Amino acid sequence: MYSERSGMMEMGEVMEQVPAKTGASDDAPTLLLSVRNLNVQFRTNDSLVHIVRDVSFEVRAGEILALVGESGCGKSVSSLAVMRLLSDPKTTRFTGEARLLGKDYFALPEEDMRRLRGRDIAMIFQEPMTSLNPLLTIGRQIAEPMFEHLRLTASQAQVRAIDLLTKVGITDPERRLTQYPHELSGGMRQRVMIAIALACNPKVIIADEPTTALDVTIQAQILDLLQSLVREMNVGLVLITHNLALVARYADRVSVMYAGKIVESGTTRQVLETPRHRYTEGLLAAVPRLDVPRMARLQSIPGQPPSPRNFPRGCAFHPRCPAASEACRSQPELSATDKGQRYACIHPATAWLATTQTNTASDPANDRLVRAPVLQVRGLTKDFHLKRGGTVRAIQGIDLDVPEGGTLGLVGESGCGKTTVARTLLHLQAASAGTATFRGSNILSAGKSELLKLRQKIQVVYQDPFTSLNPRHRIGQTLAEPLLVHGLCVDKRAARARVEELLDLVGLPRDIAERYPHQMSGGQRQRVGIARALGMKPELIICDEPVSALDVSIQAQIMNLFADLQNKLGLSYLFIAHDLAVVRHISDVVAVMYLGRVMEIGTRAELFERPRHPYTRALLAAVPSLGDENRKSQAHAVVKGDLPSPLNPPAGCVFHTRCPIATDACRSTIPPAVALSQTHRVACIKAECP
Amino acid sequence: MRNPFATAVSDGLWTEAPKHSGFLHRYVLGQPLGALGFVLIVAGFAVSLLAPFIAPYDPLATDYGNAVAAPSLAHWLGTDSFGRDLFSRILYGGRTAFLIGVSASFVGCTIGLFVGIASAYIGGWVEMIIERFLEILLAIPITVLALVLVSSLGRNLVYGIDLNLILAIALPIIPKMARVARSQALTIRSQSYIDAAVTLGFSDLRIIFRHMAPNITGPYLVLLTAFISQAILIEASLSYLGLGVTEPTPSWGLMLAGNAFNTAMTAPWIVIFPGVAIAVVVFAFSMFGDALRDALDPKARADR
Numbered sequence: 001m002y003s004e005r006s007g008m009m010e011m012g013e014v015m016e017q018v019p020a021k022t023g024a025s026d027d028a029p030t031l032l033l034s035v036r037n038l039n040v041q042f043r044t045n046d047s048l049v050h051i052v053r054d055v056s057f058e059v060r061a062g063e064i065l066a067l068v069g070e071s072g073c074g075k076s077v078s079s080l081a082v083m084r085l086l087s088d089p090k091t092t093r094f095t096g097e098a099r100l101l102g103k104d105y106f107a108l109p110e111e112d113m114r115r116l117r118g119r120d121i122a123m124i125f126q127e128p129m130t131s132l133n134p135l136l137t138i139g140r141q142i143a144e145p146m147f148e149h150l151r152l153t154a155s156q157a158q159v160r161a162i163d164l165l166t167k168v169g170i171t172d173p174e175r176r177l178t179q180y181p182h183e184l185s186g187g188m189r190q191r192v193m194i195a196i197a198l199a200c201n202p203k204v205i206i207a208d209e210p211t212t213a214l215d216v217t218i219q220a221q222i223l224d225l226l227q228s229l230v231r232e233m234n235v236g237l238v239l240i241t242h243n244l245a246l247v248a249r250y251a252d253r254v255s256v257m258y259a260g261k262i263v264e265s266g267t268t269r270q271v272l273e274t275p276r277h278r279y280t281e282g283l284l285a286a287v288p289r290l291d292v293p294r295m296a297r298l299q300s301i302p303g304q305p306p307s308p309r310n311f312p313r314g315c316a317f318h319p320r321c322p323a324a325s326e327a328c329r330s331q332p333e334l335s336a337t338d339k340g341q342r343y344a345c346i347h348p349a350t351a352w353l354a355t356t357q358t359n360t361a362s363d364p365a366n367d368r369l370v371r372a373p374v375l376q377v378r379g380l381t382k383d384f385h386l387k388r389g390g391t392v393r394a395i396q397g398i399d400l401d402v403p404e405g406g407t408l409g410l411v412g413e414s415g416c417g418k419t420t421v422a423r424t425l426l427h428l429q430a431a432s433a434g435t436a437t438f439r440g441s442n443i444l445s446a447g448k449s450e451l452l453k454l455r456q457k458i459q460v461v462y463q464d465p466f467t468s469l470n471p472r473h474r475i476g477q478t479l480a481e482p483l484l485v486h487g488l489c490v491d492k493r494a495a496r497a498r499v500e501e502l503l504d505l506v507g508l509p510r511d512i513a514e515r516y517p518h519q520m521s522g523g524q525r526q527r528v529g530i531a532r533a534l535g536m537k538p539e540l541i542i543c544d545e546p547v548s549a550l551d552v553s554i555q556a557q558i559m560n561l562f563a564d565l566q567n568k569l570g571l572s573y574l575f576i577a578h579d580l581a582v583v584r585h586i587s588d589v590v591a592v593m594y595l596g597r598v599m600e601i602g603t604r605a606e607l608f609e610r611p612r613h614p615y616t617r618a619l620l621a622a623v624p625s626l627g628d629e630n631r632k633s634q635a636h637a638v639v640k641g642d643l644p645s646p647l648n649p650p651a652g653c654v655f656h657t658r659c660p661i662a663t664d665a666c667r668s669t670i671p672p673a674v675a676l677s678q679t680h681r682v683a684c685i686k687a688e689c690p
Numbered sequence: 691m692r693n694p695f696a697t698a699v700s701d702g703l704w705t706e707a708p709k710h711s712g713f714l715h716r717y718v719l720g721q722p723l724g725a726l727g728f729v730l731i732v733a734g735f736a737v738s739l740l741a742p743f744i745a746p747y748d749p750l751a752t753d754y755g756n757a758v759a760a761p762s763l764a765h766w767l768g769t770d771s772f773g774r775d776l777f778s779r780i781l782y783g784g785r786t787a788f789l790i791g792v793s794a795s796f797v798g799c800t801i802g803l804f805v806g807i808a809s810a811y812i813g814g815w816v817e818m819i820i821e822r823f824l825e826i827l828l829a830i831p832i833t834v835l836a837l838v839l840v841s842s843l844g845r846n847l848v849y850g851i852d853l854n855l856i857l858a859i860a861l862p863i864i865p866k867m868a869r870v871a872r873s874q875a876l877t878i879r880s881q882s883y884i885d886a887a888v889t890l891g892f893s894d895l896r897i898i899f900r901h902m903a904p905n906i907t908g909p910y911l912v913l914l915t916a917f918i919s920q921a922i923l924i925e926a927s928l929s930y931l932g933l934g935v936t937e938p939t940p941s942w943g944l945m946l947a948g949n950a951f952n953t954a955m956t957a958p959w960i961v962i963f964p965g966v967a968i969a970v971v972v973f974a975f976s977m978f979g980d981a982l983r984d985a986l987d988p989k990a991r992a993d994r
Contacts, residue, residue, distance in 0.1 A: 423885075426885075427888075428888060460885075464882060468882040468883050468886055472905055482890040486890075486891065536890070
């Protein structure tokens with residue numbers, strides 16, 4: 001093939017020292033990248049922060065290595081250091097050794113390193129929206145590394161660019177070459193990024209959270225593509241992610257990072273099925289999963305991940321570790337080896353799955369779920385009329401019931417209208433049509449004084465703990481203000497007592513009242529957000545993606561808090577999320593939305609065990625879960641194509657453009673909701689078929 | 691009726707602003723340039739306040755025999771073309787500068803701040819009308835606008851200060867501040883803590899005054915200090931046209947205007963010293979404003 005050969009001809013000095021690819025032999029895949037004892041220090045005003053500590057890993061041809069960890073663990077900084085993109089000697093210092101095909105390129109002068117970057121090691125970044133230059137065409141951006149590194153002519157580059165776009169699954173590549181980034185969807189742009197990364201036949205690709213900004217169905221498409229390209233082209237992929245479920249589905253080997261160090265590494269099955277380090281064990285127990293019966297409680301890791309400014313001495317995990325002993329405090333970490341699995345733990349875990357699986361929850365009786373809902377939404381519709389003409393049909397007549405004392409989970413991809421539902425119910429936007437009955441009164445048509453009363457009964461917890469608190473108010477002030485404004489507390493003394501009560505309720509220390517939001521972690525802020533809502537003594541709390549901005553270990557804490565508060569205070573939740581595992585864990589009833597319509601609604605068991613709508617099935621197939629490491633060979637039924645624009649939703653069933661079983665009838669008629677049981681309704685004309 | 695200005699929550703319960711002594715302490719030690727600005731402002735203010743005791747000459751006394759004299763022991767900064775002592779005139783001119791500059795900038799920026807926030811928060815046709823009106827104001831040259839105002843309103847002297855002059859200088863500042871405030875407010879409006887305030891049933895005035903305005907303090911202070919210098923310059927232009935401060939009242943702007951530049955080649959001190967006075971005051975206010983902004987931002991504080 002032309003492209004392959006041209007790449008080979010232009011191989012630089014790094015390639016020359018190495019024998020040619022060994023073809024399809026999988027016995028001894030070539031060692032492509034090996035990183036030894038990588039250390040990165042950042043100099044701040046007053047101190048030296050040791051952010052990456054003695055990190056070592058290696059990637060072989062045709063292999064996916066996952067570097068997994070929570071935010072601040074140093075995984076992204078490690079990848080930048082490996083690319084030698086941390087080169088400002090005034091603020092950063094990095095030491096260690098990185099060998100690409102045996103040659104230590106950390107020792108190369110910067111000019112030679114520049115030639116290596118993009119040709120032998122390529123990088124894919126998280127944000128497809130901002131990592132392409134908006135002023136250059138797609139074709140120009142794919143061709144650029146080929147001009148730079150391979151010295152191809154314009155016509156050669158064009159042929160190869162078309163070839164690459166076809167390879168990454170972009171249809172009509174000739175036309176795409178002349179388009180600009182804004183004309184492509186997020187998924188398409190990430191495909192283009194992959195094409196650029198592949199442009200010079202790199203040996204190693206580093207992908208830093210490549211799908212975190214994308215929807216589940218698109219994420220599955222992109223990672224399936226990356227996986228097949230890795231196998232086919234025999235490149236090594238370093239996949240940096242916080243998502244253990246992605247690791248389970250796609251990685252061959254995994255290294256778990258905590259506080260700047262690799263605490264455990266091994267094959268994916270070893271690490272995920274028999275984790276030895278206590279942190280890995282805790283992390284795995286904290287993730288809600290789809291492959292096992294639902295657990296009553298998630299096992300959260302207590303405390304916060306440490307700040308790089310003061311990593312604990314000894315094993316950095318010991319302040320949060322249930323098995324920690326005095327030895328963990330003083331003893332330097334050791335690396336034990338057991339069938340190739342390495343871990344740095346003095347008290348390794350054993351047989352952890354047995355303990356978690358006993359902890360399953362029983363489902364609530366169905367009759368409780370249909371009896372007298374606390375909130376009844378009927379025919380809710382919201383249109384946005386754009387100034388430049390056109391109407392976004394954000395919600396197209398949906399019916400929902402939030403069970404009394406229970407949780408309705410609302411799940412869907414971006415642009416499906418789930419956040420608009422929340423904003424409309426909260427009167428932050430006027431609804432276009434429909435009713436929402438809460439305790440006998442219609443929220444949507446409430447007058448000013450009635451609304452003020454309703455606002456106390458219906459509260460909200462927001463997604464982003466970084467913007468949901470006023471940065472200039474102390475926490476005590478934030479919590480006390482609504483109490484005083486609404487006269488819920490007669491004076492400041494009463495308010496202060498109530499604030500302390502609220503802080504106790506959400507598990508925060510009382511002295512946090514004196515702090516400002518920026519002095520707290522994301523999880524703590526989210527607790528404050530919950531306390532603020534609870535201050536009004538609400539009956540219904542609308543939660544708009546309340547855990548999606550949090551790290552896994554913190555997410556489990558907050559979800560347990562939601563469950564505890566529900567039991568203690570009899571709260572009802574409308575819980576909006578895009579993460580199916582989270583929704584499954586917390587909800588009694590689940591509604592699946594797509595482009596402004598409810599596709600399917602049913603109890604947790606009905607929806608997750610007997611899904612009937614093709615979209616629900618597609619979502620469930622696309623979402624990775626722990627346990628996927630065992631069925632890697634199975635092809636996932638990944639739904640094709642992009643989400644249509646809500647500005648111009650498809651006629652008939654909105655899902656017909658991506659539906660594997662769509663017929664002509666689907667293209668013309670809007671399917672009515674078919675009741676399969678008292679609680680299970682499906683909007684699909686083929687719902688009756690098994 | 692709830693009072694949006696009430697600071698019930700902040701007083702006594704949880705201290706809203708840092709305690710004064712600690713605040714100044716941190717401020718002076720942590721921000722040397724800000725402290726310098728503060729010292730210069732205080733010194734300038736004190737000197738112009740005490741001008742009658744410090745000034746060696748009557749600022750209005752002419753001495754044609756000694757006109758355009760170079761700096762000497764008798765006249766430290768020289769004399770102007772009327773033979774008036776420049777040092778004394780600069781001291782007295784400081785009064786005009788501080789009074790008109792500070793008050794005009796304060797009035798203009800404060801009105802602009804709330805107009806901008808209200809426009810962003812209320813939105814819809816109110817925003818449309820406010821924005822169009824501000825654009826009309828922006829379209830008219832500053833001097834022309836002030837000129838029209840001063841000549842149509844006449845003088846309104848209170849304790850020797852022309853309130854209409856202050857108003858005329860403040861007016862062109864309003865749309866500039868309002869623009870900045872509006873763009874900031876639009877960003878803040880989209881933060882979920884404002885949504886949270888709405889869902890907690892807070893009144894519009896409470897949200898504007900207690901939740902939005904304090905978060906625009908930074909740009910407000912920066913513009914406030916920047917416009918003080920502008921106000922001093924506008925005052926000078928108006929004075930030159932005979933609509934502001936009139937001769938022989940000493941004013942730094944006025945000292946630069948008129949025939950000062952004709953003599954500048956032969957007697958540079960006539961323009962240099964008033965220019966230096968303006969520059970020092972503008973510098974002092976800018977440094978002070980920057981430091982104040984940092985000190986008021988909880989995120990920038992050192993005590994974590």
